Amino acid sequence: MMTGMVPSVLGIVLIALCVIVFVVGLRAARTRKLSMIGLVPAGCSLGAFAWSIYSPEVEMATRFAAGSAAVAAGLAHGVWFSLVALPAKRVWLRMVAVPLGMWFGTFASLWFLFPYENPGLKLFVVVLGSLTLTAWMMLPFVARDRGFVESGTRHVPSVRFACPRCGTRVDWGQGIAACTDCGLFLHIFWPADELQKRTDPEALLPERSVRFACPSCGTASDWNCGDSACAQCGLKLTLHWNVHKGSERRPGSAKK
């Protein structure tokens, strides 16, 4: 009885992790739909796992729970790989990694649901599973925050936060930077002491903010669109997107 509960408890832990990913995904425009879809198998799986704990003799409950957990995990993988920060040159990896994990989830789900021996299906599950695992193992290296982005041969200091338009996490290089995925242009510059001396009547901007670590002292805080300063070290930073079209205030060099 006790040992029979272990897979169900692990399954519930997995579902909880998926739900956390979906909650994050709901806040980003590009993964909102995928996250809503993902909550359905996650909910079904949670119910079926609970049922399988109380009635371990019902084999179908465990099968159904594991099957829907695999679908939910595949979708959570898709959400995660859609939002993770990737260098501009490596964005194509999403097109490989997102479907890969979702197919793995689908085939693993079939494997759980149908108890017959099926060598073809098993092969699919093993191959897709090991490729998905490789993607996850490579992720910390590919997606690590190096504190700069490459622009030709130069290293431009960068800060990482979610794109205000599509929600993908992006390393924004100092100056004029574009979202790696939706192309939103954003203007970010620090230290902005000189810029902020000029008071701008246009500074009445709508209250929008993004959260990232201060490029100088590393304290995470909310930075408003417009001019602001770090509460910890006083670094002045200026940040604009969409609002100032064709702005004349271009202290950073434009880059692509």
Ligand SMILES: [Zn+2]
């Ligand atoms: Zn974007």
Ligand SMILES: [Zn+2]
């Ligand atoms: Zn600071």
